[in-house]
Amino acid sequence: MPLNYHHLRYFWAVAHDGNLTRTAQRLNLSQSALSVQIKQLEERLGHDLFERRGRQLHLTEAGRITLDHADAIFSAGQELVATLQETGRSRQALRIGALATLSRNFQISFLRPILQRPDVEVILRSGSPAELLEGLQTLNLDVVLMNREPASDSLTPYETHHIAEQAVGIVGTPGRLQPDRPFVELLETQPFILPTAENSMRTAFDALASRLGVRPQVVAEVDDMAMMRLLAREDIGLALVPPIVVQDELKSGRLVEASEHPRIREAFYAITLRRRFPNPLVQELLASTPDPALAG
Known part of the structure; x- marks a missing residue:
């Protein structure tokens, strides 16, 4: 027996409202009729x-799974209408997913060409790589910004666009870091504040240390650049960060940068999904992105 999408839409409306009475009034239905529709969906599934708690309705685990699918289904329907009926659209929506720890400077640089446009609404969500790529596959996101390439195969036809990169340096307080000391000496004698293992900068750093035959002391592993900046200011160790993250501290002299760079660069990627009707705003952004050498 096929799924009744009228029932699913009624469930979707109630789930987002969280109130059966309010939804019934909005849809111009009786509360009992709406309850029957949802009951029939529950029987089908x-x-x-x-589950009712007092006067409030709360989703069960099965309800949350159903809502995730309903969101994807009805979002795809809205996209279909928006894509195939160009007339009458006053504003275009661009749904962007960004890795939660991604450089804010890079995100602004990428979005700047459309941020001031009155005909564009930017919807920006952050999350883990798995959450963001799932958003692409369910068409809830038009493009995902990451600092590493996702795994791709014939079942997940991602298009990966290398759009920017920035140098990574070693920074610390003036009392801890003598800028002209050789990089190997810093590895051997100083504690380090590093990104977590899944970060591409960390992968490159570990490989470099291994080639040099050094096992550096890791005093902290952090998945947020702002926190790495604060820890470096607290003088608990040297931090592996793009200098732009600590540009204010470098200008003020609160932090200094090692003269010898580890020759590590952080790359940035825009990930899209092959679609018959891609969002034209994504194409505009990709076309306006300069050669992958912008810092930030």
């Missing part, structure tokens, strides 16, 4: 989708 074989699971309760809501």
Whole structure:
């Protein structure tokens, strides 16, 4: 028996409202009729989708899964209408996913060509790589910004655009870091504040240390550049960061940068999914992106 999408839409509306009475009034239905529609959906799926706590409806685990699918289904329907009916659209939406730890400077640089446009609404979401790539596959996101390339195969036809990169340096307080000391000596004698293992900068740093035959002391592993900046200011160790992250501290002299760079660069990628009707705003942004050498 096929799924009744009218039932699914009623469930979707109630799930987002969180109130059966309010949804019934908005849809111009009786509360009992709306309850019957949702009950029939529950019978078809074989699971309760809501549980009542006082006067409020709360999603069950099955309800949350159903809502995730309903969001994807109805979002795809809205995209279909928006894509194939160009007339009458006053504003275009661009849904962007960005890695939660990604450089804010880079994000602004990428989005700057459309940020001031009155006909564009930017919807920016952050998350983990798995969450963002799932958003691409369900068409809830038009483009994902990351600092590493995702794994791709014939079942997940990602298009990976290398759009920028920036140098990575070693910074620390003046009392800890003598800028002209050789990089190997810093590795051998100083504690380090490093990105977490899944970060591409960390991968390159570990490989470099291994080639040099040094096992540096890691005093902190952090997945947020702002926190790495603060820890470096607290003088608990030397930090592996792009200098732009600590540009204010470098200008003020609160932090200094090692003269010998580790020759590591952080790359930035825009990930899209092959689609028959791609969002034209994504194409505009990719076309306006300069050669992958912008810092920030």
